[in-house]
Amino acid sequence: MMEKVGVKTLDDLYVQIPDAIRFKDDYQLPSEMSEMEVRELFGKLGSQNKQLTCFAGYGVYDHYTPSVVPSLLQRSEFLTSYTPYQAEISQGTLHYIFEYQSMMAELTGMDISNASMYDGTTACAEAMMMTVAAGKKQNKVLVSAGLNPKTREVLDTYALHQGIELVTIPLTDGVTQLSAINYQLSTGGVAGVIVQQPNVYGIVEDFTGFAEACHEQKALFVIDSVAADLAVLKTPGEWGADIAVGDGQSLGIPMQFGGPYVGYMCCTEKLIRKMPGRIVGMTKDNRDQRAFVLTLQAREQHIRRQKATSNICSNQSLMALFVTMYMSLMGKQGLKEAAQLSYAGAHYLCDELLKTGRFALAYDQPFFNEFFVKYDGDADTLYQRFIEAGILGGVRYEDGFLFAVTEKRTKEEIDNLVKIAAL
Amino acid sequence: MNHQLYGNLIFELSKEGRKGYSLPKNRFGNYELPAEICRKEDAQLPECDELTVVRHYTNLSNNNFGVDTGFYPLGSCTMKYNPKINEEMAALPQFQNLHPEQPAHTVMGAEALVTLLERSLCALTGLAHFTFKPYAGAHGELTGLMTIDNYHRSRGDLTRKKVIVPDSAHGTNPASAAVCGLEIVEVKSLANGQVDFEDLQRIVAEQGSEIAAMMMTNPNTLGLFETRIPEIAELIHNCGGLMYYDGANLNPMLGACRPGDMGFDVMHINLHKTFSTPHGGGGPGSGPVGVREGLQVFFPCVSPYQGNYAVMMRAYAYILSLGRENVKLVGPLATLNANYIKESLKDVYELPIDTTCCHEFVFDGLKDKTTGVTTMDVAKRLLDYGYHAPTIYFPLLFHESLMIEPTENESKETLDGFIAVMRQIAEEAKTDPDLVKSAPHTTPIGRVDDVLAAKHPVTTYRQLQAENV
Secondary structure (H helix, E strand, C coil): CCHCCCCCCCCHHHHHCHHEECCCCCCCCCCCCHHHHHHHHHHHHHHHECCCCCCCCCCCCCCCCCHHHHHHCHHHHHCCCCCHHHHHHEHHHHHHHHHHHHHHHHHHHCCCCCCEEHHHHHHHHHHHHHHHHCCCCCEEEECCCCCCCCHHHHHHHHHHHCCEEEEEEEEEEEEHHHHHHHHHHHCCCCEEEEEEECCCCCCCCCCCCCCHHHHHHHCCCEEECCCHHCCCCCCCCCCCCEEEEEECCCCCCCCCCHCCCCCEEEHHHCCCCHHCEEEEEEEEEEECCEEEEEHHHHHHHHHHHHHCCCCCCCCCCCHHHHHHHHHHHHHHHHHHHHHHHHHHHHHHHHHHHCCCEEEEEECCCCCCCCCEEECCCCHHHHHHHHHCCCCCCEEEEEEEEEEECCCCCCCHHHHHHHHHHHH | CCCCCCCCCHHCCCCCCCCCCCCCCCCCCCCCHHHHHEECCCCCCCCCHHHHHHHHHHHHCCCCCCCCCCCCCCCCCCCCCCCHHHHHHHCCHHHHCCCCCHHHHEEEEHHHHHHHEEEHHHHHHCEEEEEEECCCCCHHHHHHHHHHHHHHHCCCCCCCCCEECCCCCCCCHHHHHHCCCCCCECCCCCCCCCCCCCHHHHHHHHHHHHEEEECCCCCCCCCCCCCCCHHHHHHHHCCCCEEEECCCCCHCCCCCCCHHHHCEEEECCCCCCCCCCCCCCCCCCCCCCCCCCCCHCCCCCCCCCCCHHHHHHHHHHHHHHHHHHHHHHHHHHHHHHHHHHHHHCCCEEECCCHHHHHEEEEECEEEECCCCCCCCCCCCHHHHHCCCEEECCCCCCCEEEEEEECCCCCHHHHHHHHHHHHHHHHHHEEEEEHHHCCCCCCCCCCCHHHHHHHHHHCCCCHHHHHHHH
């Protein structure tokens, strides 16, 4: 091969690199490891992580994963392929993305969905930019204080560089007030309004009149939701949202210390050409067969270059496949059942905690599978006591606890938590 | 592959009442969701038994082509083999079950891995710190540019809003700059594919005080090393700008040259390219951003936690498996493979810039332009022979770009097989052009109607049903 290429040594391949910047040392890296040694090292690192029974949420939930999903996800035709540019040998990917888009549109009650995004927080930031790009010279976006601070931080980052002005709408009694939104809308220049459902306290808010108020001022209404919750909760579509975003991690994806997850973005048909990210559409091939293909690419960054309003190149395809297979297995009934179990478990835990006399719900509002309680003792000490008992006792938030319960938590686990909390 | 028998959508396999899940019974008593917070209609999701779901997705996978299926010379994408041990490590329950809000003392092993990976990437790039928050290459670009923007802002240098990119740059570079609120200035390329240094000097002389950064890949999108990189870096630094390295083409630099030594201040790495994590049909990737000492305080918050953590685990397993002994062979072997294909085909395919390339190179279509056979046709005909197509019509510098990147993993036998087929297609273009122009013939579907899809978008099953009424 070297003869064909016309070099005598591998070094000769790099004669064009100025000698002064050639790297000639050894990299400061460990020596090569066999598979067994790699396993041993990862095993050792793994043993330094504490395995806890999870009652934490805050955007990431410990849901059940059907065994089919990770098994099929390892099919290497899915795993080791790239973006489906060559439709003739990528129907597998294109087909499941079409299914994914269909399912997310059903779940959110919206017309259409893109092919997925990185995660919920960046999907929300993209929605923020989309409202500004869709508007005419409007540069202000209203954000409910009910939005998870982690999401808000990402929004703040994107807004700073984009020159978008974010205005926080404070909560009253734990929920966003339409009057506060109306007041800010009346000041003019508002491109979008972003709320979260359920909000950061787990409260299911009432958005009656929100969409109308937004549309009257030509602003877009954005709802950020945990995907699994929408199996039962009133949908963004029903609330009149223009854009629905959020994280799909709750659809069975393991928590894996923060990622990969999958962000979703759905919108009304009217906005399809403003939506960032890839979209798969149906078409025909030259043999008159139904086929799927990447479509509406004129919206995308590689065509628009510096005129782009998003730089998203790909989707989070494998994770979109994950949730598509999850939803195929769980189906209409299974998703509802899991949601009902989560709801029941959370309300049972809440009731039991209140019975101890040491906890109080911060807000008298409906909640789904996560809730915010205050504790009459030292919260940090209790949190540590939970951990010593092998429990991740929710998330310490403000002056209390955010507890989340999924269908994975048993009655015994909940009773055990309550026992420790009552000490 | 079988499209005829298994071309249904999962929705079309749904039968009311079928169940593919198993959940425990409710043992919490009577907690009913209040109707006023509930959706009126159920989501119309499919109802299928487990076997139906398993067969459906197994058969879908059969309609796909991956690196594990065959040779995947997709230029600029670095489709290297994804070792299975990496998958095994990423699935370890001691990591998979960690909630990202767990307190630090309960995730010591997980945090230690981040530090170890960061140290490795620093050693390989010559930079001082990395953030792992970015989820993908484009996200990394944006993060790196935000870091640069934050740096200039911190110095009160508020007029630096321009980013210089070569005209050969990938479309994502200008798009990332736009999302960061920056403006693009294009610098021309010379006939030899390199940045026109004189044009760059002119830009710097005219707009030096407004330059935030220069953004480059090296080797560039033609697979050519920018030999004047030290001078370019000096020029940009002297005008007060920073140098941004797009890590898309880092692979051939392993064992050859480090971005930090070239004079770059900020860079991103595509772990899904250079560090062998699977592309997954288009994600999840990971785009960690590295900087010189001092710039780490300007990292923006672009995601809530440690980015795509499980992808990082795979990359670290790969680095450990290679070790310092083998990692330095990655670049040279990838470069040898690319040059071998280039030299073996340049008599039948048009090679616009005939020089030693790095990991990839670009043909400008077939040498014989009389056949009417285009790059698109060659790409489609390759599918018939069981190969993935190269990247086509990119870079935009040539009309018939055909960009080939073999990676270091492929054996001489694989390369020879590919070369023989490429020659065969060149021959067919002369003897039977219609055969090539109507390709592919052996794939589950033929060429698709892109115009129909865009003109009348049907993107959900609900829309599809409405069509059929």
